[in-house]
Amino acid sequence: MRELKILAVVVFFSLLTYYLVEPYAHHQMHMKVDANGDEIHIESHGFTYDGAADIAEAERKGDEVLVSKKKAFWSKVVQISKIKGDVVVGEASFALCIGCHNGANFNMGGAIPPNLDHVGGIYDKNYLIALIKDPAMAGNVDHKYKNTIEHPMGRIQVMMTEDQQIADVVAYMIAKKAGEVSPKEAFNEACVRCHAMRYVNVTQLGDTPKFKHEKDELAYKIKVIEEQDAVKAYMGKLPQDLSMMIRARSEHFMETFVENPQSQLPGTSMPRVGLNQAGYDKVKAYLTEAGDPSKKAREKLGPWVIAFFVLFTILAFFWKKSMWRDLH
Amino acid sequence: MEKKRRDFMGMALGACAAVGGVGALYAAKRSWDPLPSVKAAGFTTIDLSAAKPNVLNVEKWRGKPIFVLKKTADMPEDKRDIIIGSDRFHISIGLCTHLGCIPAYKAGEHKFLCACHGGEFDASGNDVKAPAPSPLVIPPFKLDGMKIVLGEEGPEYKKMLADGIAVIA
Amino acid sequence: MAKFDENAKPFTNKWLDERIGLNTLKRVLNTEYWIPKDINFLWAMGMILAATFGILLISGIFLLMYYKPDTNLAFDSVNYTIMSEVGYGWLWRHIHGVGASLVFLIIYIHMFTGIYYGSYKRGRELIWLSGMGLFVAFSAEAFSGYMLPWGQMSYWAGMVITNLFSGGSLEAYGLVEWIRGDYVPGDAYLTRFFMLHVLLIPLVIIGLIVLHFGTLRLPHVNNQEGADIDYEESAALYKAGKKKESKVIPFSPVFLSKDIFVMGVYFILFFYLVFYHFNFAMDPVNFDPADGLKTPAHIYPEWYFLWSYEILRPFSKDVGLIAFALSQLAFIFLPFIDRSPNVAPAHKRGLFQIWFWVLLIDMIVLTAMGKLPPTNETFAAIGWYSAVLFLFMGPALFVITIFEKKIEKGA
Numbered sequence: 012m013r014e015l016k017i018l019a020v021v022v023f024f025s026l027l028t029y030y031l032v033e034p035y036a037h038h039q040m041h042m043k044v045d046a047n048g049d050e051i052h053i054e055s056h057g058f059t060y061d062g063a064a065d066i067a068e069a070e071r072k073g074d075e076v077l078v079s080k081k082k083a084f085w086s087k088v089v090q091i092s093k094i095k096g097d098v099v100v101g102e103a104s105f106a107l108c109i110g111c112h113n114g115a116n117f118n119m120g121g122a123i124p125p126n127l128d129h130v131g132g133i134y135d136k137n138y139l140i141a142l143i144k145d146p147a148m149a150g151n152v153d154h155k156y157k158n159t160i161e162h163p164m165g166r167i168q169v170m171m172t173e174d175q176q177i178a179d180v181v182a183y184m185i186a187k188k189a190g191e192v193s194p195k196e197a198f199n200e201a202c203v204r205c206h207a208m209r210y211v212n213v214t215q216l217g218d219t220p221k222f223k224h225e226k227d228e229l230a231y232k233i234k235v236i237e238e239q240d241a242v243k244a245y246m247g248k249l250p251q252d253l254s255m256m257i258r259a260r261s262e263h264f265m266e267t268f269v270e271n272p273q274s275q276l277p278g279t280s281m282p283r284v285g286l287n288q289a290g291y292d293k294v295k296a297y298l299t300e301a302g303d304p305s306k307k308a309r310e311k312l313g314p315w316v317i318a319f320f321v322l323f324t325i326l327a328f329f330w331k332k333s334m335w336r337d338l339h
Numbered sequence: 340m341e342k343k344r345r346d347f348m349g350m351a352l353g354a355c356a357a358v359g360g361v362g363a364l365y366a367a368k369r370s371w372d373p374l375p376s377v378k379a380a381g382f383t384t385i386d387l388s389a390a391k392p393n394v395l396n397v398e399k400w401r402g403k404p405i406f407v408l409k410k411t412a413d414m415p416e417d418k419r420d421i422i423i424g425s426d427r428f429h430i431s432i433g434l435c436t437h438l439g440c441i442p443a444y445k446a447g448e449h450k451f452l453c454a455c456h457g458g459e460f461d462a463s464g465n466d467v468k469a470p471a472p473s474p475l476v477i478p479p480f481k482l483d484g485m486k487i488v489l490g491e492e493g494p495e496y497k498k499m500l501a502d503g504i505a506v507i508a
Numbered sequence: 509m510a511k512f513d514e515n516a517k518p519f520t521n522k523w524l525d526e527r528i529g530l531n532t533l534k535r536v537l538n539t540e541y542w543i544p545k546d547i548n549f550l551w552a553m554g555m556i557l558a559a560t561f562g563i564l565l566i567s568g569i570f571l572l573m574y575y576k577p578d579t580n581l582a583f584d585s586v587n588y589t590i591m592s593e594v595g596y597g598w599l600w601r602h603i604h605g606v607g608a609s610l611v612f613l614i615i616y617i618h619m620f621t622g623i624y625y626g627s628y629k630r631g632r633e634l635i636w637l638s639g640m641g642l643f644v645a646f647s648a649e650a651f652s653g654y655m656l657p658w659g660q661m662s663y664w665a666g667m668v669i670t671n672l673f674s675g676g677s678l679e680a681y682g683l684v685e686w687i688r689g690d691y692v693p694g695d696a697y698l699t700r701f702f703m704l705h706v707l708l709i710p711l712v713i714i715g716l717i718v719l720h721f722g723t724l725r726l727p728h729v730n731n732q733e734g735a736d737i738d739y740e741e742s743a744a745l746y747k748a749g750k751k752k753e754s755k756v757i758p759f760s761p762v763f764l765s766k767d768i769f770v771m772g773v774y775f776i777l778f779f780y781l782v783f784y785h786f787n788f789a790m791d792p793v794n795f796d797p798a799d800g801l802k803t804p805a806h807i808y809p810e811w812y813f814l815w816s817y818e819i820l821r822p823f824s825k826d827v828g829l830i831a832f833a834l835s836q837l838a839f840i841f842l843p844f845i846d847r848s849p850n851v852a853p854a855h856k857r858g859l860f861q862i863w864f865w866v867l868l869i870d871m872i873v874l875t876a877m878g879k880l881p882p883t884n885e886t887f888a889a890i891g892w893y894s895a896v897l898f899l900f901m902g903p904a905l906f907v908i909t910i911f912e913k914k915i916e917k918g919a
Contacts, residue, residue: 326348
């Protein structure tokens with residue numbers, strides 16, 4: 012009996028220390044506070060986009076002009092989302108997009124325009140509308156520009172001016188540019204133009220080919236460095252390699268960050284990605300493949316090892332009992 | 340009086356611990372295994388179109404030197420030859436079958452001479468002078484037009500294995 | 509010349525006994541190494557530490573096969589090669605990381621058990637001192653090991669801790685550079701800590717463990733009442749079959765059987781953490797590769813160093829360094845600061861019992877404050893008071909034990 016009391020004391024103080032040092036301290040370190048010192052609760056909202064977070068940020072800044080701009084923008088987006096889009100007309104409009112998003116790996120003053128093969132499947136509908144209406148506002152990076160038309164894709168504002176046009180092309184993308192997408196494809200389309208992932212041999216130029224001769228290998232490396240310099244100039248610094256990102260950040264951070272980078276890193280250059288829940292799940296799966304590939308094996312082996320030690324402990328208990336039998 | 344009883348619980352515990360020990364040893368063995376990237380690097384493609392007759396090219400496969408010799412018309416035909424179109428090639432692992440040194444090719448004599456102990460091989464890789472005990476080993480290969488992929492087993496290689504011309508080294 | 513029986517067959521008991529004194533060894537270390545009966549599971553912590561050290565050694569061996577001590581290669585050799593390519597590499601890495609953290613939990617439990625029951629007193633001073641030597645050695649081993657993955661925390665903890673050696677107002681920057689082998693933690697720094705972690709400190713630890721056991725053998729382990737046991741009398745009773753009346757048990761197999769049971773319970777916890785709950789031991793910040801041009805938002809040592817770290821922090825540079833040094837020394841000199849002759853559990857020693865719990869809680873508060881951002885004024889204040897309190901614990905113990913009433917030991 013006394014031993015159980017002692018065990019309870021030991022367990023209590025150990026758990027107390029753990030709680031203070033881990034959950035409590037990490038919460039204290041990472042929580043965000045507003046100007047009054049009150050905690051700002053940052054939660055994911057299921058990867059749907061209505062501008063609520065952007066507007067709340069502007070309100071906290073106390074910038075009335077910005078608040079009304081954002082409110083107007085996002086209510087316009089919602090308005091457009093209610094328009095019925097024509098898929099056939101949209102296909103013709105989509106040709107405008109292919110002009111830059113052409114897969115030729117050509118940097119257009121920012122990053123290489125992402126591949127749009129599954130754009131209607133992995134991105135949220137409202138986000139796509141917002142993106143075409145004003146890419147900087149959609150990405151919540153308008154703070155970088157005096158005039159959002161300076162965004163590398165900013166000119167779309169004057170190329171696609173009619174609400175119906177936008178509704179049509181988004182309808183086309185959702186109908187025809189969706190379908191089955193692998194985790195690798197989702198990752199390539201959503202992340203690779205800015206982020207490299209060296210553990211799977213991916214750079215901002217895509218998959219690294221195999222070269223027989225060192226000279227060709229080095230020539231390719233130079234092309235990669237030049238592209239990285241261009242992205243660095245656009246972003247302010249080179250976006251991090253994502254190989255180990257899934258283990259370097261918590262689940263909560265990843266979700267809220269991808270949904271709205273400003274919530275976790277105020278002032279960052281990274282635009283909101285605009286993934287929908289399905290798209291994010293695919294990207295997360297690929298990040299796990301690259302950065303935590305032993306996860307499945309770990310979860311498979313765990314129960315067996317623990318069960319083994321439970322059995323071991325039970326046998327040890329009975330052996331102890333037999334050894335101590337005639338001692339008391 | 341002490342009666343020595345069979346320590347059944349102790350034996351059961353010991354057996355359980357032994358099972359755990361075997362599991363741990365298995366994990367240890369797997370950690371020692373060659374890494375997947377090492378095993379994947381075991382394929383080399385060589386382009387034979389630029390090969391010149393009687394000029395030895397030495398390539399690399401799985402860390403070992405590979406002799407690639409395009410035979411001339413006056414070199415005798417041999418069942419060890421690899422035939423591509425109208426050309427005959429001698430392709431082998433360039434390590435003397437005696438104790439593993441790399442023999443040098445004497446183009447004038449159409450012979451490989453191993454400096455370590457004096458063994459010799461002809462232009463088809465047959466051992467012709469002691470202490471070379473056996474012919475130069477033919478690596479697994481697959482033909483692909485004018486290219487040869489080492490590390491993969493193509494039909495020509497499989498036939499050589501069946502005929503005893505190629506051996507697993 | 510020793511006597512050798514010609515008829516003894518090779519490698520039998522008699523043959524080995526003649527050559528290496530096998531039976532004497534068995535008696536002295538196992539079957540007639542007497543342990544008091546009046547003990548609890550806390551007495552198993554030593555064995556658990558030995559087992560954990562063994563696990564760290566073995567998992568370390570497999571990590572060592574693939575780790576590359578080069579600032580360009582280290583991070584990927586761990587996080588790519590070992591974690592995804594090596595068969596069960598991820599398992600060894602998780603075991604090693606969790607083990608390194610748990611070993612300190614057990615060390616602290618082991619230390620505080622010793623303090624509570626007075627196991628550092630009369631006759632057992634060397635056990636305590638060699639144990640403190642082990643604490644310092646394990647701390648050095650943990651610090652050097654944490655450098656090796658060369659993540660952000662590795663680099664910046666290395667930067668901060670080596671900066672301490674500038675000695676505040678002494679401004680010994682040359683010394684700091686000498687320790688690092690470079691102006692900043694770099695390749696030279698990594699490889700020398702690799703040498704320390706893989707060879708030198710493990711050898712020191714093994715030597716200290718042998719010393720720790722050696723200093724334990726004659727005084728024997730303590731017991732729950734701190735009672736003086738007549739080992740010869742009790743041993744005779746036990747050997748005569750009067751096991752109930754005897755106050756002792758043999759180490760093997762009786763004490764060992766309890767040790768192994770406690771170890772089983774420990775391993776269930778250990779492997780649960782290895783497979784399912786390991787971020788406390790493998791901090792996410794260290795999964796960002798080291799970047800000398802970018803400091804993480806929060807730098808902190810592993811949890812077991814936090815109480816020391818917090819004694820350093822609240823004061824000005826020089827005062828902090830002195831406070832830090834004093835706090836480490838206080839533990840080492842505990843047997844000599846405690847002036848009372850009583851070898852008894854804390855609950856029988858009046859004020860000492862209060863001192864004990866205040867110490868424990870103060871250390872937990874210091875640990876928590878060491879992790880919390882000092883920019884928060886409340887945390888900074890709590891940290892300051894806790895650090896000052898800790899510095900008074902040494903003198904307080906001195907005073908308390910001088911006035912402690914001598915306990916009359918009954919029969």
